[in-house]
Amino acid sequence: VRGLVNKKHVQEGHEQVQRALLDYCLTSYPMVP
Incomplete structure (x- = not known):
């Protein structure tokens, strides 16, 4: 079935x-814990 694939x-x-x-996002704006 092609649609499923x-x-x-x-x-x-x-x-x-x-x-x-x-x-x-994590690289540009690192989250500080």
């Missing part, structure tokens, strides 16, 4: 984007 691919891409954005 596409959905999974989009989800993985979205997770990678969120992770990259989080890394960028």
Whole structure:
């Protein structure tokens, strides 16, 4: 089923984007404990 594979691919891409954005935020604005 092609749609299912596409959905999974989009989800993985979205997770990678969120992770990259989080890394960028932590690097640019380090949270001081």
